[in-house]
Amino acid sequence: MSQLQLTGIHHLTAVTSQIRENKRFYTDMLGLRMVKRTVNQDDTSAYHLFYADGVGNPGTDITFFDWPLAREQRGSRTVTRTGLRVRDLDSLNYWQGRLGELQVSHGDIRELDGRPTLDFEDTEGQRLRLVVDGGAGDTPAVWERSAVPAEHQLRGLGPITITVPDLRNTDLVLQKVLHMRPVRDYADPESADSTHRVHVYEMGAGGSPDKELHVAVRSDLPVARPGAGSVHHVAFRVPDEEQYHAWTEHLWRMGMQTSGEVDRYWFRSLYFREPNGVLFELATDGPGFGVDEDMDRLGETLILPPFLEQQRPQIEAGLKPID
Template sequence: MPTPELQLSGIHHLTAVSANIRENKRFYTQDLGMRLVKRSVNQDDTSAYHLFYSDKVGTPGMDLTFFDWSVGRERRGSHSVTCTALRVRDEASLRYWQGRFQELGIQHAEITERGGRLTLDFEDPEGQRLALVVDGGAGDPPVPWERSPVPAEYQVRGLGPITITIPTLANTDKVLQQVMHLRPVREYPDPTSPAHTVHVYEMGAGGPHAELHVAVRPDMSPVQSGAGGVHHVAFRTPNEQEYHAWNEHLSHFGLHSSGEVDRYYFRSLYFREPNGVLFEIATDGPGFGVDEDMATLGEKTILPPRFESRRAQILAGLKPVD
């Protein structure tokens, strides 16, 4: 039976692709001032790092993560995640970041209002499309990282709206509303093509940490995946009870999914929406402190228990990241 009371509470994490993981670590920890909270491997491809950047403790909804794959650069297009927003508190924070980007030579646009919020677009060295969005203090409060080069009041507060670009809306809209229980709340012109529309959906209590923006662009060619692109976006469910219910709920609607997957730090459930964008539903816990001291998160390579017997072999296949 479908479970109409199930509600996702926001964005859980976003996972992207890097072909230069050493520079990736430098950029996100030094230039963006985020903490590397977990240095592990891709659990489906242990030849590759999986790095997690977040606040001091890896609060759910704060995690920007990367797979380390030696692939060519993404050719941008539809059927994909096309912008990842990171939240900051206020306009003063955006002004700070604008000056920091200028000083560090980071490619960025001007501060603009988009979809009702002040926004500053920028890119990482591999062309990953990012934006800083003012949240006015909304969302779960982050735990500032005292060793960050960015002052606490200006640090990234977590993930904001995620934008996907698709050619047609109807079937995706049905999944978002009828299956995932997201609510359409507003629209705005696509900033890269104002003749087209971005549709905003919210989940849970709403707010910039709980929005999916859907740009409808029938004029764009399909993406060719690669470095500088996004692998998947994950949505939050609070506990394992609701996670199991989501698995049954998706099955009721005939959506093909991965089935339940234990990622050790959270439980995962993967499926593709009708235009092919990979979604994940992930539990808030147990979290990154389950297997290492919170004071030393990210300082050494940690493997989930099922990989420990192969530690020497796995570590020998990884590139130096420091």
């Protein structure tokens, strides 16, 4: 087999302590579709909600665990900014106006790493960034019932920024283990010190923000403390199960400690931490969210993977209404 290649960002999973407000923000305000209403498979007392494009394509979903935690203490060794793509400057201007009207905390439009961007935060301080992709990357499915016009709907994830205190060992894993390619760097916009740099790595075909991981190097920051508003992990795309099994073997041969293969039912997963502690996941593109639900009804009712179905009465009794 030729060298294994990840093909882009698959999903990003974050933490909320306000699940009702979270649902309202990502569906009503950001116009995403809730494509799966389920629970954390390792903690069934917590919801796991998936927001994505009109059909839940891989690369478009940002997901949340519902945990009653205090706010995140910001710092390093974690994901620190999540990119959400828009098509062009017209869309970015639309979003600047929409965020202002909805009284969402946001910055100014500026060019960053050669692309127009707009930073904003959700109600719990989740750090997000709108990024113009110029139509590059996979085309998302329009969500007809979105509050956002089709031409301005979010196009998916990317780039994702992680912050680490030292680049060396993270760089080794990104290049030698995950076969990502360093392509450029730029001044860290979160720092007044221009010597702090963000290093850009691309995967797969490259050339678009959905295929980029950005690594900010900040030895001056404390270690982040997880909580509401933090990111739990970022997942990278593996096209099929054959390559997924090959990645499992490859990581084992490279001496990486992993979770072993995990069947999440809607995709297959493999978890491990890079040397600075950021949790990575490799996830397959399929089988997808339509495997157990009518595509017209995605996200409307609580769906459990088959191995949890017999626990449904207890699980449902422990969950609070979110609609």
